[in-house]
Amino acid sequence: MPHDDPSAGAPSDESAYDRRRLRQWLAGEGRADGIERRDLLRLVAAAGLATTATSAATGFATSAAAAPGAAGPTLAAGMVKPLPDTWFTTRGTNAETRFEALADTGHHTPTDRFFVRNHTSTPLLDADAWTLTVWGDGLTRGRTAEFSLDDLKRLPTTTRSAFVECAGNGRSLFTTQQGQTVSGTAWTLGAIGSARWRGVRLGEVLRRAGLGRDAVDVLPRGLDADYVLADGTNLGRVRRPLPLSKALDDVLLAYEMNGEPLPPDHGHPVRVLVPSWIGIASVKWVGDIEVSARPLYSPWNTDFYRLFGAAYPEGGSAPLARQTLKSAFELPWNAEVGAAADHRLTGRSWSGGGSIARVDVSTDGGATWRRARLHDAPRRADWVRWSLDWRPAAPGAYTLLARATDATGRTQPETTVHNTQGYLFDAVVRHPVHAV
Numbered sequence: 001m002p003h004d005d006p007s008a009g010a011p012s013d014e015s016a017y018d019r020r021r022l023r024q025w026l027a028g029e030g031r032a033d034g035i036e037r038r039d040l041l042r043l044v045a046a047a048g049l050a051t052t053a054t055s056a057a058t059g060f061a062t063s064a065a066a067a068p069g070a071a072g073p074t075l076a077a078g079m080v081k082p083l084p085d086t087w088f089t090t091r092g093t094n095a096e097t098r099f100e101a102l103a104d105t106g107h108h109t110p111t112d113r114f115f116v117r118n119h120t121s122t123p124l125l126d127a128d129a130w131t132l133t134v135w136g137d138g139l140t141r142g143r144t145a146e147f148s149l150d151d152l153k154r155l156p157t158t159t160r161s162a163f164v165e166c167a168g169n170g171r172s173l174f175t176t177q178q179g180q181t182v183s184g185t186a187w188t189l190g191a192i193g194s195a196r197w198r199g200v201r202l203g204e205v206l207r208r209a210g211l212g213r214d215a216v217d218v219l220p221r222g223l224d225a226d227y228v229l230a231d232g233t234n235l236g237r238v239r240r241p242l243p244l245s246k247a248l249d250d251v252l253l254a255y256e257m258n259g260e261p262l263p264p265d266h267g268h269p270v271r272v273l274v275p276s277w278i279g280i281a282s283v284k285w286v287g288d289i290e291v292s293a294r295p296l297y298s299p300w301n302t303d304f305y306r307l308f309g310a311a312y313p314e315g316g317s318a319p320l321a322r323q324t325l326k327s328a329f330e331l332p333w334n335a336e337v338g339a340a341a342d343h344r345l346t347g348r349s350w351s352g353g354g355s356i357a358r359v360d361v362s363t364d365g366g367a368t369w370r371r372a373r374l375h376d377a378p379r380r381a382d383w384v385r386w387s388l389d390w391r392p393a394a395p396g397a398y399t400l401l402a403r404a405t406d407a408t409g410r411t412q413p414e415t416t417v418h419n420t421q422g423y424l425f426d427a428v429v430r431h432p433v434h435a436v
């Protein structure tokens with residue numbers, strides 16, 4: 001079979017895919033399951049205006065409101081795990097990890113501190129009753145296959161460390177640091193976590209299901225509730241197509257996280273795990289996967305998760321795939337530190353483009369830089385911990401900056417080009433602290 005090469009999915013394949021998708025999109029082939037793109041964009045914009053009032057305090061418009069029954073902006077509706085204030089900031093149906101809560105942890109985010117991004121709410125699924133259906137015209141041999149959790153566990157297992165990061169992580173910095181308006185959840189930098197995932201390769205499952213020669217896209221779909229916009233438009237269940245080249249490369253169907261069965265909030269019993277790509281690709285609570293001989297579309301690769309704005313084509317960029325490059329200090333915003341005392345500044349940097357090659361830190365607003373010490377062997381699709389010793393000479397306000405460079409040579413820029421939905425913020429963040 002032409003698709004058996006596990007090294008498929010190199011960056012060149014991904015950019016070819018993006019270019020093809022962009023051409024199809026601009027040619028008007030992109031439809032979101034019967035909803036015309038123009039109509040949906042209008043609805044999303046209208047929903048943003050309608051809900052601005054509820055989030056006026058933060059200055060953010062909310063582009064797509066939560067499903068019926070979701071609580072107001074200060075409650076985290078529909079999550080199972082406790083969300084103590086010391087570890088999380090809750091944002092609607094989502095919970096953001098506080099970076100300072102990682103200061104005393106190891107390489108991996110402890111599962112109980114891992115951020116949660118839910119379009120609706122966490123479904124409670126029975127692992128014994130769960131099945132995965134693989135179907136579609138990209139399969140041979142009868143075109144449908146079912147797997148129980150035990151079936152998946154009998155297949156060869158793979159364990160790997162990787163981050164999951166929301167495409168909107170850092171979104172609030174478009175506003176607070178660049179003075180720009182964006183729509184969506186006002187994350188700071190904590191919509192990311194890294195874990196050890198165990199499961200079976202998606203490619204293995206697709207081959208057992210009978211992958212056809214002409215398959216091009218696979219579309220995993222979650223078992224959580226339909227996603228309904230504020231005006232009542234039902235976008236259906238969360239689903240986003242993935243090119244077959246990536247699906248066969250390094251994607252997992254994960255049933256364990258940090259050595260334990262996947263917990264409810266993170267996709268129990270099985271989630272898709274797409275290393276290096278934006279979080280939406282890693283569909284939780286997966287129930288079925290369509291394998292298609294034609295390109296597939298859903299609102300999550302047409303109207304969401306593309307870049308729209310002055311710097312982008314009229315119809316938006318190609319669908320987003322790889323994550324960008326970021327760094328964060330393990331300190332609260334406006335942290336107080338002792339003046340004329342020794343400190344060890346700690347933080348983490350990560351990139352979807354390649355492993356982290358170096359991190360430079362400034363404690364004087366960017367005037368001078370020192371190289372941070374890395375505490376992890378840099379790996380693709382994962383973060384590195386770093387540290388730098390610092391002694392603030394006098395009391396007063398300081399601005400800390402951390403700037404990562406990845407193995408592709410890309411360095412965090414000073415500003416991120418604006419896009420209306422605030423995706424892929426990658427600029428160096430100016431982190432205020434006070435020496436007292």
Ligand SMILES: Nc1nc2c(c(=O)[nH]1)N[C@H]1C(S)=C(S)[C@@H](COP(=O)(O)O)O[C@H]1N2
Pocket residue numbers: 114115116117118119120164165166167221222223224238265266267278279280281282283284285286
């Ligand atoms: N079924 C389903 N999968 C989903 C989502 C969802 O709401 N439903 N959210 C996606 C988004 S936008 C992100 S960023 C990640 C978050 O994963 P986590 O909640 O385990 O941190 O899950 C993705 N997978």
Ligand SMILES: [Mo]
Pocket residue numbers: 117165166167168279280
């Ligand atoms: Mo996300």
